[in-house]
Amino acid sequence: MRYQTTIKRDVTFEGIGLHTGIYCRVNVYPAPVDHGIVFHRPCKNASFFANVGTVTDTVFATTIGNERAKISTVEHILAVLSALSIDNVTIEVEGPEIPILDGSAIELVNLLMDAGIKKQKRKMPYIRVLKPVVFEDKNTSVTVYPYNGRKISFRLFFPNHFLGEQFFSVDINEDTFIRDIAPARTFGFLKDEEYFRQHGLAKGVSLQNAVIFSDSDVINETGLRFTNECVRHKILDSIGDFALSGFPIMGHIVADKSGHTSNIKFLNTLLSSTDCWEVVTGQVEKSAYPVFSLSYT
Incomplete structure (x- = not known):
């Protein structure tokens, strides 16, 4: 069993949304143990956990949210966090969608790896x-x-x-x-x-x-x-x-x-x-x- 992790410093990226066509900006912040993956839309004053209970739509992309706000096309950034075993971050999204970048996840990998991964002092359940x-x-x-x-x-x-x-x-x-x-x-x-x-x-x-x-x-x-x-x-x-x-x-x-x-x-x-x-x-x-x-x- 491994320890929980977060990132060592903030990560920022921006670009167009694949489905909305809207230019969006994302800031990923370190978070303490047992925080989980939390999405935040500051313009809507809305936050929600990344879990199956917050899924609102799955038509050609995965959208999560609550009654206040939604964020679509979350699957790529969640895949990178999962594969790199990054457990605790806040993902602040200025816009309705995670930018698609080049259509893959390699740029997100490079950004998060460059920021560094910090081991925390509690085990990660599985x-x-x-x-x-x-x-x-x-x-x-x-x-x-x-x-x-x-x-x-x-x-x-x-x-x-x-x-x-x-x-x-x-x-x-x-x-x-x-x-x-x-x-x-x-x-x-x-x-x-x-x-x-x-x-x-x-x-x-x-x-x-x-x-x-x-x-x-x-x-x-x-x-x-x-x-x-x-x-x-x-x-x-x-x-x-x-x-x-x-x-x-x-x-x-x-x-x-x-x-x-x-x-x-x-x-x-x-x-x-x-x-x-x-x-x-x-x-x-x-x-x-x-x-x-x-x-x-």
């Missing part, structure tokens, strides 16, 4: 999976199995498209995340452009922050960073979504064509299956770490 938990919905499934570590295996399938089937499996730690997952960019398809426009989505998309595919090729002149960049980015998104459990999950998660909605539904299924997992808290009987308060149904 969820240890004891029995498999399965979530299935139409053509999507997510299952977690007992495993001595954090692992994600993901299958993605694009029928009638040149991308076809992609699969990737990775044990999640700082090194593998930085090398294999963080550089993978968000992606989309030219055929969906009209749908996004009609629904007010993807207003900030460009070839500088997303990989765009036609029916037969990659539109970006720079090409792909990995031959299977799409499935690696899906793992990036999933790490961020699963971080909303409140604790690191020690288990092997196997996902088949999952997205933000099914990821959150899986989390609710897992957390309501209380006989299938336990929270390991180390030397204390009960953790003070601020997990969500939910009535599971």
Whole structure:
């Protein structure tokens, strides 16, 4: 069991929001033990924990918030914090969305690593999976199995498209995340452009922050960073979504064509299956770490 951590100094970044098209600024501040990941929108005087109980929307991005304010596209920054094992920070967001930057998480990794990670004087609890938990919905499934570590295996399938089937499996730690997952960019398809426009989505998309595919090729002149960049980015998104459990999950998660909605539904299924997992808290009987308060149904 590791100790909780925070960052050694403030981190600031800014840029356009992928879906809103609004220019946003983010400040990440160190926080004390048992603080958790807390988002704050100063213009709305609103703060809320990053947990599954604060999820308000999962259409093409994960949005969290409360009755006062919401922040969308939180999955990338949550994935980086989770993979780098950073537990206690306040994320102040000036705007409605986390900036997309280059569409990947590598810039966020570099910023947080440059700030430094500070070990704190209390152990970090984690969820240890004891029995498999399965979530299935139409053509999507997510299952977690007992495993001595954090692992994600993901299958993605694009029928009638040149991308076809992609699969990737990775044990999640700082090194593998930085090398294999963080550089993978968000992606989309030219055929969906009209749908996004009609629904007010993807207003900030460009070839500088997303990989765009036609029916037969990659539109970006720079090409792909990995031959299977799409499935690696899906793992990036999933790490961020699963971080909303409140604790690191020690288990092997196997996902088949999952997205933000099914990821959150899986989390609710897992957390309501209380006989299938336990929270390991180390030397204390009960953790003070601020997990969500939910009535599971």
